Amino acid sequence: MRIVHISDIHVAERHFIRELMERVIERVNSLKPEILVLTGDLTDSGYLYEFEDAKAFIERFECERRVVVPGNHDARNVGYLYFEDIFGARSSVLNHKGVTVVAVDSTQPDLDEGHIGRDKYDWIRKSLQNAGDDLKIFALHHHLLPVPYTGRERNILTDAGDVLKLLNDCNVNLVLCGHKHVSWVWVLNNMIVLNAGTACTNRLKYRILPSFNLIEVKDTDDPNKKRIQVRRIYSKDGSEIYVLDKIIEKS
Ligand SMILES: [Fe+2]
Ligand SMILES: [Fe+2]
Known part of the structure:
Protein backbone atom coordinates (compact mmCIF):
# COMPACT_ATOMS: atom_id res chain seq x y z
CA MET A 1 0.00 0.00 0.00
CA ARG A 2 1.41 3.34 -1.07
CA ILE A 3 0.24 6.55 0.54
CA VAL A 4 1.46 9.96 -0.54
CA HIS A 5 1.39 12.78 2.00
CA ILE A 6 1.56 16.34 0.67
CA SER A 7 1.19 19.56 2.62
CA ASP A 8 1.22 23.33 2.39
CA ILE A 9 0.96 23.84 -1.34
CA HIS A 10 -0.23 27.43 -0.77
CA VAL A 11 -1.55 27.89 -4.28
CA ALA A 12 -1.86 31.56 -5.29
CA GLU A 13 0.57 32.78 -2.67
CA ALA A 54 -5.93 24.46 -5.70
CA LYS A 55 -8.76 22.18 -6.78
CA ALA A 56 -7.59 22.26 -10.41
CA PHE A 57 -4.10 21.18 -9.38
CA ILE A 58 -5.31 18.54 -6.91
CA GLU A 59 -7.63 16.98 -9.49
CA ARG A 60 -4.60 16.24 -11.63
CA PHE A 61 -3.30 13.77 -9.05
CA GLU A 62 -4.23 10.37 -10.46
CA CYS A 63 -5.49 8.96 -7.19
CA GLU A 64 -9.19 8.55 -6.57
CA ARG A 65 -8.88 8.30 -2.77
CA ARG A 66 -7.97 11.78 -1.59
CA VAL A 67 -8.14 12.92 2.01
CA VAL A 68 -8.00 16.70 2.46
CA VAL A 69 -8.11 18.82 5.62
CA PRO A 70 -7.95 22.61 5.85
CA GLY A 71 -5.00 24.56 7.26
CA ASN A 72 -4.95 27.86 9.09
CA HIS A 73 -4.50 29.76 5.81
CA ASP A 74 -7.61 28.08 4.39
CA ALA A 75 -9.63 29.16 7.44
CA ARG A 76 -8.89 32.84 6.83
CA ASN A 77 -11.63 35.13 5.56
CA VAL A 78 -14.30 32.46 6.19
CA GLY A 79 -12.45 30.29 3.67
CA TYR A 80 -13.53 27.16 5.57
CA LEU A 81 -16.96 27.57 3.91
CA TYR A 82 -15.39 27.48 0.46
CA PHE A 83 -13.34 24.50 1.63
CA GLU A 84 -16.59 22.65 2.45
CA ASP A 85 -18.17 23.64 -0.88
CA ILE A 86 -15.19 22.45 -2.89
CA PHE A 87 -13.63 19.59 -0.90
CA GLY A 88 -16.49 18.47 1.34
CA ALA A 89 -16.51 17.96 5.10
CA ARG A 90 -13.59 19.48 7.04
CA SER A 91 -13.24 16.24 8.98
CA SER A 92 -13.63 12.84 7.33
CA VAL A 93 -12.90 9.10 7.48
CA LEU A 94 -11.53 6.89 4.71
CA ASN A 95 -11.27 3.10 4.86
CA HIS A 96 -9.32 1.21 2.24
CA LYS A 97 -7.76 -2.27 2.29
CA GLY A 98 -7.06 -2.46 6.01
CA VAL A 99 -6.09 1.18 6.42
CA THR A 100 -8.30 3.79 8.06
CA VAL A 101 -7.52 7.49 7.80
CA VAL A 102 -9.31 9.77 10.26
CA ALA A 103 -8.76 13.36 9.14
CA VAL A 104 -9.69 16.24 11.41
CA ASP A 105 -9.94 19.99 11.00
CA SER A 106 -7.58 21.61 13.52
CA THR A 107 -8.17 25.21 12.43
CA GLN A 108 -9.96 28.14 14.02
CA PRO A 109 -11.28 31.04 11.94
CA ASP A 110 -8.62 33.72 11.40
CA LEU A 111 -6.23 32.24 13.97
CA ASP A 112 -2.92 30.55 13.20
CA GLU A 113 -2.98 28.37 16.32
CA GLY A 114 -4.31 24.84 16.01
CA HIS A 115 -6.98 23.34 18.24
CA ILE A 116 -8.96 20.11 18.01
CA GLY A 117 -11.35 20.72 20.90
CA ARG A 118 -13.17 18.44 23.34
CA ASP A 119 -16.35 18.46 21.26
CA LYS A 120 -14.54 16.45 18.56
CA TYR A 121 -12.95 13.86 20.86
CA ASP A 122 -15.96 11.51 20.91
CA TRP A 123 -16.23 11.52 17.12
CA ILE A 124 -12.49 10.83 16.82
CA ARG A 125 -12.67 7.98 19.37
CA LYS A 126 -15.67 6.36 17.65
CA SER A 127 -14.14 6.72 14.19
CA LEU A 128 -10.94 5.04 15.35
CA GLN A 129 -12.81 2.31 17.25
CA ASN A 130 -14.86 1.59 14.11
CA ALA A 131 -11.57 0.98 12.31
CA GLY A 132 -11.20 -2.32 14.21
CA ASP A 133 -7.79 -3.83 13.58
CA ASP A 134 -7.02 -1.62 10.55
CA LEU A 135 -3.81 0.36 10.49
CA LYS A 136 -4.93 3.68 11.98
CA ILE A 137 -3.80 6.98 10.52
CA PHE A 138 -4.75 10.37 11.93
CA ALA A 139 -4.34 13.45 9.70
CA LEU A 140 -4.44 17.11 10.67
CA HIS A 141 -2.76 20.36 9.65
CA HIS A 142 -1.09 21.54 12.85
CA HIS A 143 1.79 20.01 14.76
CA LEU A 144 1.00 17.43 17.37
CA LEU A 145 4.55 17.53 18.73
CA PRO A 146 7.12 20.33 18.51
CA VAL A 147 9.62 20.00 15.67
CA PRO A 148 13.02 21.66 15.24
CA TYR A 149 13.75 24.66 13.00
CA THR A 150 10.44 26.34 13.82
CA GLY A 151 11.77 29.05 16.12
CA ARG A 152 9.75 30.04 19.14
CA GLU A 153 7.28 27.25 19.88
CA ARG A 154 3.74 28.34 19.08
CA ASN A 155 2.84 25.68 16.60
CA ILE A 156 1.58 22.66 18.46
CA LEU A 157 -2.13 22.22 19.10
CA THR A 158 -3.36 24.14 22.12
CA ASP A 159 -4.80 20.83 23.35
CA ALA A 160 -1.89 18.67 22.14
CA GLY A 161 -1.52 16.75 25.43
CA ASP A 162 -5.13 15.61 25.49
CA VAL A 163 -5.08 14.78 21.75
CA LEU A 164 -1.86 12.77 22.16
CA LYS A 165 -3.43 10.74 24.94
CA LEU A 166 -6.61 10.22 22.93
CA LEU A 167 -4.67 8.98 19.90
CA ASN A 168 -2.47 6.76 22.04
CA ASP A 169 -5.50 5.30 23.82
CA CYS A 170 -7.04 4.57 20.42
CA ASN A 171 -3.85 2.85 19.17
CA VAL A 172 -3.19 5.27 16.33
CA ASN A 173 -0.16 4.08 14.36
CA LEU A 174 0.66 7.08 12.20
CA VAL A 175 -0.08 10.81 12.47
CA LEU A 176 0.32 13.04 9.40
CA CYS A 177 0.65 16.81 9.75
CA GLY A 178 2.15 19.90 8.12
CA HIS A 179 1.96 23.63 8.96
CA LYS A 180 5.47 25.03 9.54
CA HIS A 181 7.06 23.65 6.38
CA VAL A 182 9.55 21.43 8.19
CA SER A 183 9.69 17.75 7.32
CA TRP A 184 10.38 15.67 10.40
CA VAL A 185 9.50 12.41 12.11
CA TRP A 186 9.12 11.45 15.75
CA VAL A 187 8.20 8.04 17.13
CA LEU A 188 6.33 8.17 20.40
CA ASN A 189 5.33 4.91 22.07
CA ASN A 190 4.02 2.90 19.12
CA MET A 191 2.95 5.98 17.14
CA ILE A 192 4.82 7.58 14.25
CA VAL A 193 4.29 11.35 13.97
CA LEU A 194 5.26 12.50 10.50
CA ASN A 195 5.43 16.13 9.42
CA ALA A 196 5.52 17.08 5.76
CA GLY A 197 7.35 20.18 4.55
CA THR A 198 5.90 22.47 1.92
CA ALA A 199 5.69 20.71 -1.43
CA CYS A 200 5.94 23.66 -3.80
CA THR A 201 6.68 27.02 -2.20
CA ASN A 202 9.84 28.90 -1.30
CA ARG A 203 8.61 29.60 2.24
CA LEU A 204 11.52 27.56 3.54
CA LYS A 205 13.43 27.57 6.77
CA TYR A 206 17.17 27.05 7.00
CA ARG A 207 18.27 24.83 4.10
CA ILE A 208 15.09 22.78 4.13
CA LEU A 209 14.00 21.95 0.60
CA PRO A 210 10.43 21.55 -0.70
CA SER A 211 9.37 17.94 -0.40
CA PHE A 212 6.56 15.48 0.23
CA ASN A 213 6.33 12.06 1.88
CA LEU A 214 5.83 8.60 0.44
CA ILE A 215 4.61 6.04 2.97
CA GLU A 216 4.66 2.33 2.19
CA VAL A 217 2.76 -0.09 4.38
CA LYS A 218 3.96 -3.67 4.10
CA ASP A 219 2.84 -6.97 5.62
CA THR A 220 5.10 -8.91 7.97
CA ASP A 221 4.98 -12.55 9.07
CA ASP A 222 2.96 -11.44 12.11
CA PRO A 223 -0.58 -10.35 11.07
CA ASN A 224 -0.64 -7.87 13.94
CA LYS A 225 2.53 -6.12 12.80
CA LYS A 226 3.12 -3.90 9.79
CA ARG A 227 6.28 -2.51 8.32
CA ILE A 228 6.12 1.23 7.69
CA GLN A 229 8.67 2.76 5.36
CA VAL A 230 8.75 6.51 4.84
CA ARG A 231 10.65 8.27 2.10
CA ARG A 232 11.01 12.02 1.71
CA ILE A 233 10.88 12.98 -1.95
CA TYR A 234 12.35 16.32 -2.94
CA SER A 235 10.05 18.24 -5.25
CA LYS A 236 12.70 19.87 -7.43
CA ASP A 237 14.66 16.87 -8.71
CA GLY A 238 12.58 13.93 -7.49
CA SER A 239 15.45 12.54 -5.41
CA GLU A 240 14.52 10.71 -2.24
CA ILE A 241 15.85 9.65 1.14
CA TYR A 242 14.59 7.08 3.61
CA VAL A 243 13.51 8.75 6.83
CA LEU A 244 11.98 5.76 8.61
CA ASP A 245 11.78 1.98 8.37
CA LYS A 246 9.92 0.58 11.34
CA ILE A 247 7.82 -2.38 12.33
CA ILE A 248 4.83 -1.35 14.37
CA GLU A 249 2.11 -3.22 16.22
CA LYS A 250 -1.35 -2.40 14.97
CA SER A 251 -2.96 -2.53 18.40
FE1 LIG B 1 1.77 26.57 5.48
FE1 LIG C 1 -0.27 26.38 8.41
Whole structure:
Protein backbone atom coordinates (compact mmCIF):
# COMPACT_ATOMS: atom_id res chain seq x y z
CA MET A 1 0.00 0.00 0.00
CA ARG A 2 1.41 3.34 -1.07
CA ILE A 3 0.24 6.55 0.54
CA VAL A 4 1.46 9.96 -0.54
CA HIS A 5 1.39 12.78 2.00
CA ILE A 6 1.56 16.34 0.67
CA SER A 7 1.19 19.56 2.62
CA ASP A 8 1.22 23.33 2.39
CA ILE A 9 0.96 23.84 -1.34
CA HIS A 10 -0.23 27.43 -0.77
CA VAL A 11 -1.55 27.89 -4.28
CA ALA A 12 -1.86 31.56 -5.29
CA GLU A 13 0.57 32.78 -2.67
CA ARG A 14 3.48 34.82 -4.03
CA HIS A 15 5.79 32.11 -2.69
CA PHE A 16 3.99 29.41 -4.71
CA ILE A 17 6.20 27.89 -7.44
CA ARG A 18 4.03 26.53 -10.23
CA GLU A 19 6.87 24.60 -11.85
CA LEU A 20 7.52 22.72 -8.61
CA MET A 21 3.83 21.85 -8.36
CA GLU A 22 3.95 20.47 -11.90
CA ARG A 23 6.94 18.32 -10.95
CA VAL A 24 5.20 17.09 -7.81
CA ILE A 25 2.10 16.09 -9.79
CA GLU A 26 4.22 14.22 -12.33
CA ARG A 27 6.26 12.42 -9.65
CA VAL A 28 3.23 11.49 -7.56
CA ASN A 29 1.42 10.11 -10.60
CA SER A 30 4.44 7.96 -11.41
CA LEU A 31 4.26 6.52 -7.88
CA LYS A 32 0.60 5.44 -8.34
CA PRO A 33 -0.45 5.88 -4.69
CA GLU A 34 -3.64 4.25 -3.46
CA ILE A 35 -4.31 7.08 -1.01
CA LEU A 36 -3.35 10.74 -1.20
CA VAL A 37 -3.43 12.82 1.99
CA LEU A 38 -3.22 16.62 1.81
CA THR A 39 -2.73 18.17 5.23
CA GLY A 40 -3.91 21.70 4.63
CA ASP A 41 -2.78 25.18 3.65
CA LEU A 42 -4.00 24.68 0.12
CA THR A 43 -4.38 28.44 -0.25
CA ASP A 44 -2.93 31.66 1.08
CA SER A 45 -5.98 33.54 2.31
CA GLY A 46 -8.98 31.27 1.82
CA TYR A 47 -10.39 33.15 -1.18
CA LEU A 48 -12.53 31.43 -3.81
CA TYR A 49 -10.13 31.87 -6.71
CA GLU A 50 -7.37 30.30 -4.61
CA PHE A 51 -9.51 27.27 -3.76
CA GLU A 52 -10.46 26.90 -7.41
CA ASP A 53 -6.80 26.98 -8.42
CA ALA A 54 -5.93 24.46 -5.70
CA LYS A 55 -8.76 22.18 -6.78
CA ALA A 56 -7.59 22.26 -10.41
CA PHE A 57 -4.10 21.18 -9.38
CA ILE A 58 -5.31 18.54 -6.91
CA GLU A 59 -7.63 16.98 -9.49
CA ARG A 60 -4.60 16.24 -11.63
CA PHE A 61 -3.30 13.77 -9.05
CA GLU A 62 -4.23 10.37 -10.46
CA CYS A 63 -5.49 8.96 -7.19
CA GLU A 64 -9.19 8.55 -6.57
CA ARG A 65 -8.88 8.30 -2.77
CA ARG A 66 -7.97 11.78 -1.59
CA VAL A 67 -8.14 12.92 2.01
CA VAL A 68 -8.00 16.70 2.46
CA VAL A 69 -8.11 18.82 5.62
CA PRO A 70 -7.95 22.61 5.85
CA GLY A 71 -5.00 24.56 7.26
CA ASN A 72 -4.95 27.86 9.09
CA HIS A 73 -4.50 29.76 5.81
CA ASP A 74 -7.61 28.08 4.39
CA ALA A 75 -9.63 29.16 7.44
CA ARG A 76 -8.89 32.84 6.83
CA ASN A 77 -11.63 35.13 5.56
CA VAL A 78 -14.30 32.46 6.19
CA GLY A 79 -12.45 30.29 3.67
CA TYR A 80 -13.53 27.16 5.57
CA LEU A 81 -16.96 27.57 3.91
CA TYR A 82 -15.39 27.48 0.46
CA PHE A 83 -13.34 24.50 1.63
CA GLU A 84 -16.59 22.65 2.45
CA ASP A 85 -18.17 23.64 -0.88
CA ILE A 86 -15.19 22.45 -2.89
CA PHE A 87 -13.63 19.59 -0.90
CA GLY A 88 -16.49 18.47 1.34
CA ALA A 89 -16.51 17.96 5.10
CA ARG A 90 -13.59 19.48 7.04
CA SER A 91 -13.24 16.24 8.98
CA SER A 92 -13.63 12.84 7.33
CA VAL A 93 -12.90 9.10 7.48
CA LEU A 94 -11.53 6.89 4.71
CA ASN A 95 -11.27 3.10 4.86
CA HIS A 96 -9.32 1.21 2.24
CA LYS A 97 -7.76 -2.27 2.29
CA GLY A 98 -7.06 -2.46 6.01
CA VAL A 99 -6.09 1.18 6.42
CA THR A 100 -8.30 3.79 8.06
CA VAL A 101 -7.52 7.49 7.80
CA VAL A 102 -9.31 9.77 10.26
CA ALA A 103 -8.76 13.36 9.14
CA VAL A 104 -9.69 16.24 11.41
CA ASP A 105 -9.94 19.99 11.00
CA SER A 106 -7.58 21.61 13.52
CA THR A 107 -8.17 25.21 12.43
CA GLN A 108 -9.96 28.14 14.02
CA PRO A 109 -11.28 31.04 11.94
CA ASP A 110 -8.62 33.72 11.40
CA LEU A 111 -6.23 32.24 13.97
CA ASP A 112 -2.92 30.55 13.20
CA GLU A 113 -2.98 28.37 16.32
CA GLY A 114 -4.31 24.84 16.01
CA HIS A 115 -6.98 23.34 18.24
CA ILE A 116 -8.96 20.11 18.01
CA GLY A 117 -11.35 20.72 20.90
CA ARG A 118 -13.17 18.44 23.34
CA ASP A 119 -16.35 18.46 21.26
CA LYS A 120 -14.54 16.45 18.56
CA TYR A 121 -12.95 13.86 20.86
CA ASP A 122 -15.96 11.51 20.91
CA TRP A 123 -16.23 11.52 17.12
CA ILE A 124 -12.49 10.83 16.82
CA ARG A 125 -12.67 7.98 19.37
CA LYS A 126 -15.67 6.36 17.65
CA SER A 127 -14.14 6.72 14.19
CA LEU A 128 -10.94 5.04 15.35
CA GLN A 129 -12.81 2.31 17.25
CA ASN A 130 -14.86 1.59 14.11
CA ALA A 131 -11.57 0.98 12.31
CA GLY A 132 -11.20 -2.32 14.21
CA ASP A 133 -7.79 -3.83 13.58
CA ASP A 134 -7.02 -1.62 10.55
CA LEU A 135 -3.81 0.36 10.49
CA LYS A 136 -4.93 3.68 11.98
CA ILE A 137 -3.80 6.98 10.52
CA PHE A 138 -4.75 10.37 11.93
CA ALA A 139 -4.34 13.45 9.70
CA LEU A 140 -4.44 17.11 10.67
CA HIS A 141 -2.76 20.36 9.65
CA HIS A 142 -1.09 21.54 12.85
CA HIS A 143 1.79 20.01 14.76
CA LEU A 144 1.00 17.43 17.37
CA LEU A 145 4.55 17.53 18.73
CA PRO A 146 7.12 20.33 18.51
CA VAL A 147 9.62 20.00 15.67
CA PRO A 148 13.02 21.66 15.24
CA TYR A 149 13.75 24.66 13.00
CA THR A 150 10.44 26.34 13.82
CA GLY A 151 11.77 29.05 16.12
CA ARG A 152 9.75 30.04 19.14
CA GLU A 153 7.28 27.25 19.88
CA ARG A 154 3.74 28.34 19.08
CA ASN A 155 2.84 25.68 16.60
CA ILE A 156 1.58 22.66 18.46
CA LEU A 157 -2.13 22.22 19.10
CA THR A 158 -3.36 24.14 22.12
CA ASP A 159 -4.80 20.83 23.35
CA ALA A 160 -1.89 18.67 22.14
CA GLY A 161 -1.52 16.75 25.43
CA ASP A 162 -5.13 15.61 25.49
CA VAL A 163 -5.08 14.78 21.75
CA LEU A 164 -1.86 12.77 22.16
CA LYS A 165 -3.43 10.74 24.94
CA LEU A 166 -6.61 10.22 22.93
CA LEU A 167 -4.67 8.98 19.90
CA ASN A 168 -2.47 6.76 22.04
CA ASP A 169 -5.50 5.30 23.82
CA CYS A 170 -7.04 4.57 20.42
CA ASN A 171 -3.85 2.85 19.17
CA VAL A 172 -3.19 5.27 16.33
CA ASN A 173 -0.16 4.08 14.36
CA LEU A 174 0.66 7.08 12.20
CA VAL A 175 -0.08 10.81 12.47
CA LEU A 176 0.32 13.04 9.40
CA CYS A 177 0.65 16.81 9.75
CA GLY A 178 2.15 19.90 8.12
CA HIS A 179 1.96 23.63 8.96
CA LYS A 180 5.47 25.03 9.54
CA HIS A 181 7.06 23.65 6.38
CA VAL A 182 9.55 21.43 8.19
CA SER A 183 9.69 17.75 7.32
CA TRP A 184 10.38 15.67 10.40
CA VAL A 185 9.50 12.41 12.11
CA TRP A 186 9.12 11.45 15.75
CA VAL A 187 8.20 8.04 17.13
CA LEU A 188 6.33 8.17 20.40
CA ASN A 189 5.33 4.91 22.07
CA ASN A 190 4.02 2.90 19.12
CA MET A 191 2.95 5.98 17.14
CA ILE A 192 4.82 7.58 14.25
CA VAL A 193 4.29 11.35 13.97
CA LEU A 194 5.26 12.50 10.50
CA ASN A 195 5.43 16.13 9.42
CA ALA A 196 5.52 17.08 5.76
CA GLY A 197 7.35 20.18 4.55
CA THR A 198 5.90 22.47 1.92
CA ALA A 199 5.69 20.71 -1.43
CA CYS A 200 5.94 23.66 -3.80
CA THR A 201 6.68 27.02 -2.20
CA ASN A 202 9.84 28.90 -1.30
CA ARG A 203 8.61 29.60 2.24
CA LEU A 204 11.52 27.56 3.54
CA LYS A 205 13.43 27.57 6.77
CA TYR A 206 17.17 27.05 7.00
CA ARG A 207 18.27 24.83 4.10
CA ILE A 208 15.09 22.78 4.13
CA LEU A 209 14.00 21.95 0.60
CA PRO A 210 10.43 21.55 -0.70
CA SER A 211 9.37 17.94 -0.40
CA PHE A 212 6.56 15.48 0.23
CA ASN A 213 6.33 12.06 1.88
CA LEU A 214 5.83 8.60 0.44
CA ILE A 215 4.61 6.04 2.97
CA GLU A 216 4.66 2.33 2.19
CA VAL A 217 2.76 -0.09 4.38
CA LYS A 218 3.96 -3.67 4.10
CA ASP A 219 2.84 -6.97 5.62
CA THR A 220 5.10 -8.91 7.97
CA ASP A 221 4.98 -12.55 9.07
CA ASP A 222 2.96 -11.44 12.11
CA PRO A 223 -0.58 -10.35 11.07
CA ASN A 224 -0.64 -7.87 13.94
CA LYS A 225 2.53 -6.12 12.80
CA LYS A 226 3.12 -3.90 9.79
CA ARG A 227 6.28 -2.51 8.32
CA ILE A 228 6.12 1.23 7.69
CA GLN A 229 8.67 2.76 5.36
CA VAL A 230 8.75 6.51 4.84
CA ARG A 231 10.65 8.27 2.10
CA ARG A 232 11.01 12.02 1.71
CA ILE A 233 10.88 12.98 -1.95
CA TYR A 234 12.35 16.32 -2.94
CA SER A 235 10.05 18.24 -5.25
CA LYS A 236 12.70 19.87 -7.43
CA ASP A 237 14.66 16.87 -8.71
CA GLY A 238 12.58 13.93 -7.49
CA SER A 239 15.45 12.54 -5.41
CA GLU A 240 14.52 10.71 -2.24
CA ILE A 241 15.85 9.65 1.14
CA TYR A 242 14.59 7.08 3.61
CA VAL A 243 13.51 8.75 6.83
CA LEU A 244 11.98 5.76 8.61
CA ASP A 245 11.78 1.98 8.37
CA LYS A 246 9.92 0.58 11.34
CA ILE A 247 7.82 -2.38 12.33
CA ILE A 248 4.83 -1.35 14.37
CA GLU A 249 2.11 -3.22 16.22
CA LYS A 250 -1.35 -2.40 14.97
CA SER A 251 -2.96 -2.53 18.40
FE1 LIG B 1 1.77 26.57 5.48
FE1 LIG C 1 -0.27 26.38 8.41
